[in-house]
Amino acid sequence: xxxxxxxxxxxxxxxxxxxxxxxxxxxxxxxxxxxxxxxxxxxxxxxxxxxxxxxxxxxxxxxxxxxxxxxxxxxxxxxxxxxxxxxxxxxxxxxxxxxxxxxxxxxxxxxxxxxxxxxxxxxxxxxxxxxxxxxxxxxxxxxxxxxxxxxxxxxxxxxxxxxxxxxxxxxxxxxxxxxxxxxxxxxxxxxxxxxxxxxxxxxxxxxxxxxxxxxxxxxxxxxxxxxxxxxxxxxxxxxxxxxxxxxxxxxxxxxxxxxxxxxxxxxxxxxxxxxxxxxxxxxxxxxxxxxxxxxxxxxxxxxxxxxxxxxxxxxxxxxx
Numbered sequence: 001x002x003x004x005x006x007x008x009x010x011x012x013x014x015x016x017x018x019x020x021x022x023x024x025x026x027x028x029x030x031x032x033x034x035x036x037x038x039x040x041x042x043x044x045x046x047x048x049x050x051x052x053x054x055x056x057x058x059x060x061x062x063x064x065x066x067x068x069x070x071x072x073x074x075x076x077x078x079x080x081x082x083x084x085x086x087x088x089x090x091x092x093x094x095x096x097x098x099x100x101x102x103x104x105x106x107x108x109x110x111x112x113x114x115x116x117x118x119x120x121x122x123x124x125x126x127x128x129x130x131x132x133x134x135x136x137x138x139x140x141x142x143x144x145x146x147x148x149x150x151x152x153x154x155x156x157x158x159x160x161x162x163x164x165x166x167x168x169x170x171x172x173x174x175x176x177x178x179x180x181x182x183x184x185x186x187x188x189x190x191x192x193x194x195x196x197x198x199x200x201x202x203x204x205x206x207x208x209x210x211x212x213x214x215x216x217x218x219x220x221x222x223x224x225x226x227x228x229x230x231x232x233x234x235x236x237x238x239x240x241x242x243x244x245x246x247x248x249x250x251x252x253x254x255x256x257x258x259x260x261x262x263x264x265x266x267x268x269x270x271x272x273x274x275x276x277x278x279x280x281x282x283x284x285x286x287x288x289x290x291x292x293x294x295x296x297x298x299x300x301x302x303x304x305x306x307x308x309x310x311x312x313x314x315x316x317x318x319x320x
Contacts, residue, residue, distance in 0.1 A: 004307075004310050008306040010123065010127070014119055015302055017206060017210060018212050018213030020213065021217075022220075024210060025213070025214035025217045030211070030214045032218070035214070038207065038211055042204060042208050042211065043169060045200060046200050046201065047170045047173075047201075047204045047208075048172070049198075049200035049204070050200070050204040050205070051173045051174050051177060052173050052177045053201040054132055054133055055174065055181060056177055056180060056197075057198070058132070058133045067137065070137035070140075071137055071140045072141060073141065073264075074116075074145070075142065076145075077141075077264075077267070078113065078116075078146065081113070081243055082145065082150055082153050083149065085108040085111045085112030086104075088108070088238060089105070095230070096230040096233075097227065097228060097230050097231040098289065100286065103289045105154050105156070105286075106285040106289040106293075107286075108154075109150060109279060109290070110272045110280070110290045110294055110297075111235050111293055112150070113146060113150060113272065113273045113276050114267060114270035114272060115273045116142045116267065116270065117208065117273075118209050119270060120267065122205050122209075124262070128262040128263075128266070130258075130262075131258075131266075133259075134257075134260055135263045137174065138260075138263050138267075140171055143171065150279070151279075154279050154283050155283045212274050216298070219291040219295060220295065223291045223295060224288060228292055231292060232292060235272070235292070235296055235297055239272055240297055243268065244308050247264055247268035248264065248315055248316065251264035251265070251268075258317070264312075264316075265308070265316060266309070268308055268312055269304070270305070271301035271304075271305070272294045272297040272298070276293070276294060277290045277291055277294055
């Protein structure tokens with residue numbers, strides 16, 4: 001079990017960046033007014049630069065006909081989790097403190113959508129660098145599931161036209177990088193451009209984690225913890241126990257490449273995504289339920305993430 005120590009250390013390092021973001025918010029160094037501009041900077045410039053740098057810089061990643069596999073798995077896995085979460089919330093809602101339609105939908109989105117970006121990406125860079133490009137492509141499928149099935153789960157008949165989400169700057173950057181890779185045109189890109197993409201990409205994850213910590217602190221100040229034990233236990237049981245077992249079982253049974261198995265290990269270990277709270281607020285659902293789920297699974301995740309990374313690798317790869 002001594003192999004668990006470096007995993008715990010690395011996971012805590014990621015969460016401490018979020019703690020630093022919360023401290024920056026507490027001392028007024030990152031204001032709420034700055035959230036929108038910094039979020040856009042991260043989503044529209046830094047993340048696209050990171051994806052282009054990683055895809056074009058990975059000499060071992062070959063497109064062939066397999067580039068569709070990670071997005072397909074990401075979409076099917078995420079859509080399945082969201083639908084299972086909604087069925088779970090509908091069937092057991094009154095027993096776990098979810099009496100209203102809004103609370104059930106907020107709960108379902110929160111436990112059905114795991115953190116698929118800012119936490120697993122730095123962990124992939126450290127533990128599974130060969131799987132980083134597969135994780136990036138996998139997340140395209142997660143986005144597709146989020147803006148289709150996820151919007152239906154949280155909004156019901158609401159939703160509107162979210163086609164622009166399918167063609168966001170990160171997705172466009174991934175498609176452009178894949179096209180360049182397919183054409184074998186990496187050598188035609190000037191060296192200063194690739195250096196710029198690398199430098200900007202290095203900023204994406206730290207800034208995203210800092211912002212996540214700052215936003216979570218705002219939620220901590222608002223959350224109510226009275227009479228929510230059943231909801232929290234159900235959320236942690238679904239997100240941090242049932243879904244990891246289901247994802248790892250699928251990874252064991254499916255004929256996946258080692259990088260995709262590693263992606264599944266990372267995704268299985270993740271807590272709920274902070275973005276679920278934003279969508280709950282956008283669709284006027286029970287924001288407090290979403291906040292409780294995200295905070296509870298994130299705090300518990302500091303313990304469960306290293307455990308699932310350890311046991312997932314032991315189960316699928318045969319190594320601790």
